[in-house]
Amino acid sequence: MVSSDNRVIIFDTTLRDGEQSPGASMSLDEKLRVAHALAELKVDVIEAGFAIASNGDFRSVNEIAKQIKGPTICSLARATKGDIERAGEALVPAENKRIHTFISTSPLHMKYKLQMEPERVLEKVSESVAFARRFTDDVEWSAEDGSRTEHDFLCRCVEAAIDAGATTINIPDTVGYTTPGEYAAIMTMLFNRVPNIDKAILSVHCHNDLGLAVANSLAAVQAGARQIECTINGLGERAGNAALEEILMALQTRNDVMPYSTGLDSTKIMNASRLVSAVSGFVVQPNKAIVGANAFAHESGIHQDGYLKHAETYEIMKPQSIGLNKSSLVMGKHSGRHAFKEKLKELGFAEMGDNAIQDAFDRFKELADKKKEVYDDDIVALVDDGLRDNEHIKFVSLGVICGSKGPQVAELELTVNGETKTAKTTGDGPIDATFNAIQEIYPHTEWQLKLYQVHAVTEGTDAQAQVTVKLEGDGRTVIGNASSTDTVVASCMAYVTAVNKLILKSQKTAPDAMAS
Ligand SMILES: CC(=O)SCCNC(=O)CCNC(=O)[C@H](O)C(C)(C)COP(=O)(O)OP(=O)(O)OC[C@H]1O[C@@H](n2cnc3c(N)ncnc32)[C@H](O)[C@@H]1OP(=O)(O)O
Ligand SMILES: CC(C)C(=O)C(=O)O
Numbered sequence: 001m002v003s004s005d006n007r008v009i010i011f012d013t014t015l016r017d018g019e020q021s022p023g024a025s026m027s028l029d030e031k032l033r034v035a036h037a038l039a040e041l042k043v044d045v046i047e048a049g050f051a052i053a054s055n056g057d058f059r060s061v062n063e064i065a066k067q068i069k070g071p072t073i074c075s076l077a078r079a080t081k082g083d084i085e086r087a088g089e090a091l092v093p094a095e096n097k098r099i100h101t102f103i104s105t106s107p108l109h110m111k112y113k114l115q116m117e118p119e120r121v122l123e124k125v126s127e128s129v130a131f132a133r134r135f136t137d138d139v140e141w142s143a144e145d146g147s148r149t150e151h152d153f154l155c156r157c158v159e160a161a162i163d164a165g166a167t168t169i170n171i172p173d174t175v176g177y178t179t180p181g182e183y184a185a186i187m188t189m190l191f192n193r194v195p196n197i198d199k200a201i202l203s204v205h206c207h208n209d210l211g212l213a214v215a216n217s218l219a220a221v222q223a224g225a226r227q228i229e230c231t232i233n234g235l236g237e238r239a240g241n242a243a244l245e246e247i248l249m250a251l252q253t254r255n256d257v258m259p260y261s262t263g264l265d266s267t268k269i270m271n272a273s274r275l276v277s278a279v280s281g282f283v284v285q286p287n288k289a290i291v292g293a294n295a296f297a298h299e300s301g302i303h304q305d306g307y308l309k310h311a312e313t314y315e316i317m318k319p320q321s322i323g324l325n326k327s328s329l330v331m332g333k334h335s336g337r338h339a340f341k342e343k344l345k346e347l348g349f350a351e352m353g354d355n356a357i358q359d360a361f362d363r364f365k366e367l368a369d370k371k372k373e374v375y376d377d378d379i380v381a382l383v384d385d386g387l388r389d390n391e392h393i394k395f396v397s398l399g400v401i402c403g404s405k406g407p408q409v410a411e412l413e414l415t416v417n418g419e420t421k422t423a424k425t426t427g428d429g430p431i432d433a434t435f436n437a438i439q440e441i442y443p444h445t446e447w448q449l450k451l452y453q454v455h456a457v458t459e460g461t462d463a464q465a466q467v468t469v470k471l472e473g474d475g476r477t478v479i480g481n482a483s484s485t486d487t488v489v490a491s492c493m494a495y496v497t498a499v500n501k502l503i504l505k506s507q508k509t510a511p512d513a514m515a516s
């Protein structure tokens, strides 16, 4: 009989099936940290490991059983006395313990892997479950490769497992082969045909080989399953298991069509996701549902505008519901004026007038065409550049020839008090050649360059270079800053800024002497 109780049990297997991902092995300390995060997330069951697998796995299950209060702690065990005893021993300190024993039931697995006749497998189902009940009343039995198992045989195994004392029956889609409709039909078939099915919770465990793990799990719940086995970030064997965060947020967000509840605190999702990514070394892809870096980020202008006017236009979940502070507006070449204005406000440029904003926006678009992403510091740098006024000398263009063959040549065009001037000079490197060109256009041999410094404002080979130039003349020192994705151009602009500042300072004390 299909359950009328809509509470779905969340069984997390990040520390067991998740750890089976090649390269995802975790140390005891790392497993304990993940177990604490899972307890904070309030999962119902933590499958802490496979106690027989190694002494290290035994210790992990045992230590988690000692330290973690709240969730039921579970260990996996094959259908052998040795595995089950080891699991029972590791779980002794647990407040609530579960032994999860399994055996393959599909023709393929029985014939080639187990090399056992179906009747022997059936006997082992009863024997293993009954033996596990000696250690705990909470025994889960899994039909490995259940989705590819012949239905009559699956019904006989499930009935035998429940008769022997299994309280949870799990039907894994071990190789990620099933589809939502087919999997739901297996659940319905079991409810209709297994006479004692009402004495156990029906559980699902889906792998993502066809990208259907979450869809299959949810379809099974709609058909009456009440436990979902899943992992943080979808970590797991091959293409992974059903992702816990996707299941939870799908159930919360579409509760109108899937009226099921869990006991989980979704605001702890990000914390668990980041921790599992850090300890497993599996980086979360940026476009991963729920926890990917782009899941709550908007770059295109039309979306940013809609989001700023009313978040629900482009967001079906609140970032706070998974433990993020807020969504992010990523500034790039697809961004529009609304988002740019909002970003300026956020960065402390609330007082800028419309013309200054338009000017900064034009320069932002120019920069965005050159860079993949424009970071906050890039915007600060370009606004600062734009706020310069009273400039006697203005940068127009620069071309340089550089490289190991030399000589390095700079061809510079500036305007000095509105008049266009050009120079073509050589130097010891492109920067020296450029500074010589400025000297030629606007002679100032009495001034001295005291500092020349370059640093990247943001990361990557397309980063903006921020250049600082310190000039000293007539007892005054000035600093010129400029930024550009081209280091030589930034250097030229910083130098010109410093020259302008010295001219201005000098004019204040001796206006006639400096006018050029
Ligand atoms: C679908 C799943 O995720 S199943 C869980 C998979 N996880 C793991 O395998 C990780 C931990 N595993 C291990 O550390 C090891 O495989 C161990 C300790 C369990 C077993 O190691 P070994 O004794 O060296 O055996 P090995 O792994 O080479 O082969 C598995 C044996 O278990 C048998 N077996 C497999 N599943 C079961 C089962 N559910 N019940 C009983 N026997 C089983 C196989 O038929 C094979 O038996 P054989 O040696 O008689 O041919
Ligand atoms: C051990 C079982 C539950 C399993 O991981 C699987 O079949 O995928």
Ligand SMILES: [Mg+2]
Residues within 6 Å of the ligand: 017, 172, 174, 205, 207, 237
């Ligand atoms: Mg599995």
